[in-house]
Amino acid sequence: MGSGHGETINVTLKVWRQDGPGDAGRFDVHQQAISTDASFLEMLDQLNEQLNDAGAEPVAFESDCREGICGTCGVMINGRAHGPQKATATCQLHMREFRDGDEIVVEPFRAAGFPVVRDLAVDRSPLDRIVEAGGYISVNTGAASDANLTPVPKPAADMAFDAAACIGCGACVAACPNSAAQLFTSAKIGHLGLLPQGQAERWSRTESMVETMEEFFGSCTNHGECSEACPKEISLDFIAFMNRDYMKAKVKNRALAGQR
Amino acid sequence: MTDMTTSTAASSGRGTSPALDGRVPDGDLATKWEDHKFSMKLVNPNNKRRFDVIVVGTGLAGASAAASLGELGYRVKAFTFHDSPRRAHSIAAQGGINAAKNYPNDGDSVHRLFYDTVKGGDYRSREANVHRLAEVSVNIIDQATAQGVPFARDYGGLLDNRSFGGAQVSRTFYARGQTGQQLLIGAYSALMRQVAAGTVELHSRSEMLDVVVKDGRACGIVTRDLLSGEVTPHSAHAVVLATGGYGNVYFLSTNAMMCNVTAAWRAHRKGAFFANPCYTQIHPTCIPVSDDFQSKLTLMSESLRNDGRIWVPDAFDDARAAADIPESERDYYLERKYPAFGNLVPRDVASRNAKTVCDEGRGVGPLKNGVFLDFAAAIARDGVDAIAAKYGNLFDMYQRITGENPYEQPMRIYPAIHYTMGGLWVDYHLMTTVPGLYAVGEANFSDHGANRLGASALMQGLADGYFVLPYTIGDDLAGMLGEQAVPTDDPVFTEAVAGVNDEQHRWLSINGTKSVDHYHRELGRIVWEYIGMERDKAGLEKALTEIPALREEFHANVRVLGSADTLNQSLEKAGRVADFFELAELMARDALEREESCGGHFRAEHQTEDGEAQRDDDEFAHVAAWEWNGTGTAQTRHREELSFENVALSQRSYK
Structure with a gap:
């Protein structure tokens, strides 16, 4: 050697x-x-x-x-x-x-x-359950319009990318004293919620993903250990974004707004 | 275990073998796919739910296929041996994805992408398949964008493109240095949406260990649960393999640790022909091996060659630091030999030249096994900030791995195995020679001929999964309406399950002295030495002696500890390495039979005076597809003749 x-x-x-x-x-x-x-x-x-x-x-x-x-x-x-x-x-x-x-x-x-x-292997499948609860944009194969039909302002695109950089390793959960998965979940919600393509399902997605997250993981008390441990340095700002959207999703009169 | 290919290979003679009907439709190339879509049979929307389809693998090809089939209404079962579908190795692709969008208005077109791909593949691919790939490339970008894939954009908010791998047009869409991850997350999210909708049943940590065939038709698979060890049969009307390439036969490659050939190989053993196994691609810009314990190699994006200059010292065994070697004593060998293309020559040319200078004794680094990729001139010209903006993440990754700062001293790079163009033979419908069994993505012998262009792997995986297979599989299934899938208590399933169980217990009972990794590493050394960047007859014959000898030792002396009913990573690897042994032998045989140089297959005996690959179009403008004849029997080499009606064959030149 x-x-x-x-x-x-x-x-x-x-x-x-x-x-x-x-x-x-x-x-x-x-x-x-x-x-x-x-x-x-x-x-x-x-x-x-x-x-x-x-x-x-x-x-x-x-x-x-x-x-x-x-x-x-x-x-x-x-x-x-x-x-x-x-x-x-x-x-x-x-x-x-x-x-x-x-x-x-x-x-x-x-x-x-x-x-x-x-030994050192754990089961992280609850992260898949959170994505399954709404971490997508509903567009069937073949249903997309031309990619350049909808311009995305560069700052929004860049910020969405910062969130999309999440690799789903679960270090955020492991680092959190509460075993909370807010950073993971907010990265997905931030990625899709910042893009024009993600607006149609923005409120239902947020509500569903957050509530699924809470079935498996603890609550966030803003320690910030998640972001410290994150190999992609996902920002805590996305948690704030998610919390705001979750509040909005809850108070909106969604039936009248035609969003559910 | 006895040799399977050491006797003279049987051949099916000249002309296309009757066993290989490519099902390429007649008609004009440009309208072939459109016409064929109309002529294919359809499955009524209400009848799709009567069909079960198994998709093995959840990388770009598998996830996109499973999601699309689920959306159409088929009952899909998706399998991955990872803990999550999002982990497949598609995720590691850095550079980008090609598409003939022509957004930059620089003269790109479907025909140009088609032409470049056929030429880049050194005229060893099927024209009709490649044209279809170029046609649907534009749909992939639309689909991915709609899914929220954050492609790079310009300040007007529209999509940005770059030129990649020496292409003359800017047709590559990219997402920072992680295009693969972003596209995979798009396909994975589409898949999870179908899981939520109930059209796709997801089986994670399930490894496929056999394909089940009844009356000549694929009717299911057998999987092993990697946590409980439980072996389970799964039945379906069709089986789709999307299980990636076989680069890890070399042990050291840029592939992820778990990438393997097992699913494809076991399909091969059940009758699916394996095509062009000797077509392997070496990527020129990887971090050199640093020690014996090295577990894998890391790619540095090809885009670095746009600004980095490649050189080695003039002198042999020059131990000076790069900065101490004056300009007059440096050999910028690519710029010297190829003034027109310089550092941007294609991957195979750059790779072979690096090997040549290292073999001469002019390699750099502690093990003299690399060449310099120098950014000093680019930094002096554009400034540190500009270079950091372009390559910052790559420079950081290089520094984490090597401990060296590429802003201050040149990177050291060396070629490594990166992609495999060979794979399961498929027809125009992406069906293997076993009816009902399909192969998509890198697992099939693909549209890349003997050499894949940069940024085309993501394109092909997604083309197959989103826009080709969902059409072609319907044509096949339509004829089966009313037929039930074979029940899993049928003897074909119980026998296959017993076979897989026996295999697990066999590994555990050998109780030899050396680890699975030991044998894998030793196998990799042989394959790299004799079936690597450059092959010749003597070396290949040596490989055909050494591989079976080592394989016998492996089967007699490997030590796999633990049990079959828990997570047992050595046990998992044992089966995969056993399949690599058999594949390696076939690679050597295929390379030996192909008496020409083309793309990633370079035979030292067949080169031009300038040392370039010399094809033999009269003898070898065909696909070689190998038929398994049972353990211990030589495989039969079948030919599918390739005809080029739309592209004129020419010799590549980069001078």
Whole structure:
């Protein structure tokens, strides 16, 4: 190992192991020598290779693109969702962020809405339920008009994009002391609600998504930990936007306005 | 396990094999698709609910197909092995999506996009398919925009376009550096809308491990629940595979960790021919391998070549830092060899030249396995702010991965496997050689011929799913009205379920000494060495010896721990790597039989004096589609002749 230009450091890993949703779970401790060029997940790959060689079951953890865009990965590293580096998903975190002799505690995302599946893997399917509740614009294939028929002011388009950058990793929920999913939900509501195409269903969408969110997740008390942990740095402003739209949706006389 | 392709491949002879009816309609190219849409049979709106359709995979092609079929009223079952449909690897596409909108008024047209795609594919694709792709490209942009996909816009609020990958017109729509994610979220949201409407039944964390065929027709699939390990049969009137490409046969590629060939390969074993497996695309601008533990490679968008200059030192083993090497001792080899196109030569040309200079010993970086992509001149010309505005996110990503600052020192890049043009053979209806079984997106052998143009993968995936399959599948299903789907207690299903269960237990019972990843990595080394950027006869023959030997060791000595009834990621990978072994051998065989160079397939024996790919149109203007004949038996090579009536074949030149 270590044929690259990174140095090798020794770290103590405390890794959460849990055989299944009903299992109590425990921490296993491993000493790991690792190049600072390795990514955090490549360090776990190496740990698993060593465990397998020694006849012990590898640690289950999830990842896919390893480019910070698919949102599959995500663990708590020393108590922080996705670890110490700002705007960085777990897969993009590299060992050069750590020092020789560090102790690193690795846990699954912790939230009642995200039950542990095994070891570091959790079930984030409630996020899909929120999208299913209205996170779309109802346009059947073939029903679209020419794309340039409706100009979208650039500031609105840019802000919608900032919200649409959400990768659905769930770090916002894991970081929140209340396990709230406001940042995730508001990113979707903000993305669609800021665009002209999203206006027709704006109020019903907001109401339905917010209420579905509340079935699974805790309440927001404006700590802001979500935005701090977000690998895409989604702004808290979208939560304010969502809250305002939710209020409006509730007070509007929707029957008379023809919106429901 | 014995060799399956090491004996001489059987061939179906010259001319199109009777087994390969492309079902390309007659008539004028420009109106073929319109005419065909009229001639195809329709399923009455009230009858669509009588048909079950399975869609495997929820990337761009799968999600768009499942959503569109659900909207039409079919009863759809969608499967993904991810925890959510939104995670498919389509999401990682950075650059953009082509469409013949001609919004910039710079001379683009459906015919030009068609022409560029056929030419870019080095004349190894079906004209009729490519023309249809170009036709529906414009509808994709309309559809995605209506869904809320936030494409880049100019200050007037209209959509912006850029030129991409050396195209002479600006036809690429983009969404910052995450066009794939935004298009996938659009397709995913359309899919979730149908889930809410009850037309699509979504099965996440379900991996397809077999296709079930009865009386020659696909009638369902078998899946394994990745959490509980439960193996379940699913029955339908038609099965659509949208399961992506096979780039991970190389172990190191820009594909996501879980991308695999298993669904396509198991369909192949059930009778679907596999076409052109040797057509693989190398992307020239990826971050070089840094160490033995490397798990995957990261792409740096091709757009960087618009402003970056590629060079290596003149001297061999020059260990100086880039800044210490004077201009007079640098070799800007692409600008030197290709004055007209310079750093913007096509992907395959840029890649091979990088390999050449590294093989010479002029590579840069600690492992001497890269070339410089230098932005110093662009920064001096346009200023740091302008470069940051264009490439800021890419520069940040590069720095996170390498720890080096590309504003201050050149990037180091090297080619990596990125996309696979080969895949399941399909006819004009996107149906495989197994009736009732379809393949869409990267999983089919596609419209890209031997080489895909930049920003065309997203276009093809969505074209197939939104605008082609929903029409063609109806023509097939209309004839089945009144027929019930095969019940899942039929022996064909119980046998398939037993087979999948046996497979899981076989992996767990080997109890060897080495991990699945170990064998995957070793396989990848062989495939990259001999079936990578450049192939030759001796190397391919070596691959055909080494791959089966390693495969036998894998089946005898792999260690898969744990059980089959929980989340077991080693167990999942074991089956996928086993399929990669079989595919790798077929790739070598296909590359050996194709005695020419074309697109992504470069045979060292077949090059011009200038070192460019030399096609042999007399012998090889055909699709090679391989038929599985059972484990241990050579596969049969079938030909589908390609005719070019609308594009004149020519030799590419970028001087």
